[in-house]
Amino acid sequence: MILTINASSGQPIYVQLMQQIRHAIETGVLRAGDSLPGVRTLAQQLVISPNTVVKAYTELQHEGLLELRHGSGAYVSVHRAKKARTDRLRQAKERVKGLVERLQKEGLSESEIHRLVEAELFFTTTNERKP
Amino acid sequence: MRYSMTPDPVLQTHNLTKRFGRIEAVSNLDMRVAGGRITGLLGRNGSGKSTTIKMLMGIMRPSSGAGTLLGRDIADASECRKSRERVAYVAEDKQTYGYMTVAEVIAFTRSFYSDWDTDSERRLLRQFELPLTRKVKALSKGMRTKLALLLALSRHAQLLILDEPSEGLDPVSIEELLLSLVVAAADGTTVFFSSHQIAEVERVADHVCIVDRGRLVADTSLEQIRQDYRRITFGFSTDPPPLHFSNPGVRSVHTDGRQVTVMADNNADDVIERGRSFGASTVESTPVSLRELFLSTVKEDVHHDALV
Numbered sequence: 515m516i517l518t519i520n521a522s523s524g525q526p527i528y529v530q531l532m533q534q535i536r537h538a539i540e541t542g543v544l545r546a547g548d549s550l551p552g553v554r555t556l557a558q559q560l561v562i563s564p565n566t567v568v569k570a571y572t573e574l575q576h577e578g579l580l581e582l583r584h585g586s587g588a589y590v591s592v593h594r595a596k597k598a599r600t601d602r603l604r605q606a607k608e609r610v611k612g613l614v615e616r617l618q619k620e621g622l623s624e625s626e627i628h629r630l631v632e633a634e635l636f637f638t639t640t641n642e643r644k645p
Numbered sequence: 646m647r648y649s650m651t652p653d654p655v656l657q658t659h660n661l662t663k664r665f666g667r668i669e670a671v672s673n674l675d676m677r678v679a680g681g682r683i684t685g686l687l688g689r690n691g692s693g694k695s696t697t698i699k700m701l702m703g704i705m706r707p708s709s710g711a712g713t714l715l716g717r718d719i720a721d722a723s724e725c726r727k728s729r730e731r732v733a734y735v736a737e738d739k740q741t742y743g744y745m746t747v748a749e750v751i752a753f754t755r756s757f758y759s760d761w762d763t764d765s766e767r768r769l770l771r772q773f774e775l776p777l778t779r780k781v782k783a784l785s786k787g788m789r790t791k792l793a794l795l796l797a798l799s800r801h802a803q804l805l806i807l808d809e810p811s812e813g814l815d816p817v818s819i820e821e822l823l824l825s826l827v828v829a830a831a832d833g834t835t836v837f838f839s840s841h842q843i844a845e846v847e848r849v850a851d852h853v854c855i856v857d858r859g860r861l862v863a864d865t866s867l868e869q870i871r872q873d874y875r876r877i878t879f880g881f882s883t884d885p886p887p888l889h890f891s892n893p894g895v896r897s898v899h900t901d902g903r904q905v906t907v908m909a910d911n912n913a914d915d916v917i918e919r920g921r922s923f924g925a926s927t928v929e930s931t932p933v934s935l936r937e938l939f940l941s942t943v944k945e946d947v948h949h950d951a952l953v
Contacts, residue, residue, distance in 0.1 A: 521848045524932020526868040554831040561823050563683045563851045564831040
């Protein structure tokens with residue numbers, strides 16, 4: 515990925531790097547497990563102090579976006595539970611939508627579907643609780 | 646990771662002074678440079694940068710005051726020899742032995758140091774494209790600087806001190822030089838270099854010390870300049886009242902007609918609040934570049950001297 519910095523802007527260089535990496539992750543340019551250039555490589559590429567790169571990477575690690583592995587560099591975190599969860603929810607929503615539409619076509623009313631789903635949920639959760 | 650943010654000083658001066666006849670090149674300089682960083686020593690020509698570095702290296706004796714380099718007294722010859730074992734130094738004139746060829750100078754220098762790294766030597770030879778068989782006296786200024794850099798960077802020194810390394814270099818060579826400094830820092834070497842080029846300090850340095858007329862006039866991190874330094878301009882619809890900014894962080898206040906400009910190195914929000922309480926009708930806050938900080942600091946100094 516291509517990172518650029520402006521040395522004379524009123525924003526710390528490490529903040530500029532953080533914003534660009536965060537944006538790349540949010541837009542999918544960088545995906546879970548992707549590696550970022552090592553500290554030395556990125557410092558050389560941008561001709562900036564290695565401390566600046568360390569600071570950006572460390573802050574992004576605190577935010578849970580990056581994982582720093584000793585000696586092998588920085589990776590986009592795979593443990594981003596929130597992101598994985600929203601993906602799963604979106605898929606489930608599609609499936610529920612399809613099922614509701616089918617049941618409505620078969621002539622079931624809204625309240626009947628409601629009761630069925632609730633009863634099913636109640637049944638499975640109480641069953642699960644039994645040892 | 647080997648680079649750290651720990652602020653152990655690699656060099657320190659206390660009231661360091663150097664007089665040449667009636668001229669004071671360095672006046673009561675108190676400076677402290679931390680390890681694990683790149684620090685730029687910025688100042689105009691003749692501001693005392695070189696004299697300071699020469700005193701630190703034990704090449705010049707201070708007229709008064711004291712200093713340490715890697716914890717060792719700079720005024721003591723045997724202490725100096727010990728610190729020099731862990732310090733690589735690129736002098737202002739980049740002089741080496743003119744009658745030797747590039748290859749001979751490298752072989753000669755290599756024999757003095759136990760921390761010599763042959764891999765770095767080969768890499769830098771390739772990168773700098775130095776002509777091995779040419780005599781040093783026949784090298785261009787840029788080539789001579791690159792040779793001096795190679796000799797300094799081929800060692801795993803704890804501290805690298807460079808006196809105006811970019812002087813006389815073309816833009817491509819300056820970029821190569823800055824890259825070498827970054828690589829040295831990534832390898833765990835503390836870098837201290839003097840320069841009168843604002844842009845190169847702004848680019849690679851973590852920290853900057855500004856000297857003017859032999860005195861330290863600013864000592865701050867580049868991140869703090871970007872994050873906290875602000876120039877705040879207040880506009881008034883009538884002649885402004887005499888403004889007193891007692892807020893911490895205010896470096897200077899200038900009034901020009903109905904405009905008042907405040908330079909703050911911290912707490913910009915409080916300064917804005919205060920200006921509004923005086924009845925300012927417009928407020929503008931802009932970041933301060935290293936160039937602006939440098940010029941305003943040095944200019945104030947000139948102004949101050951004119952008043953004395």
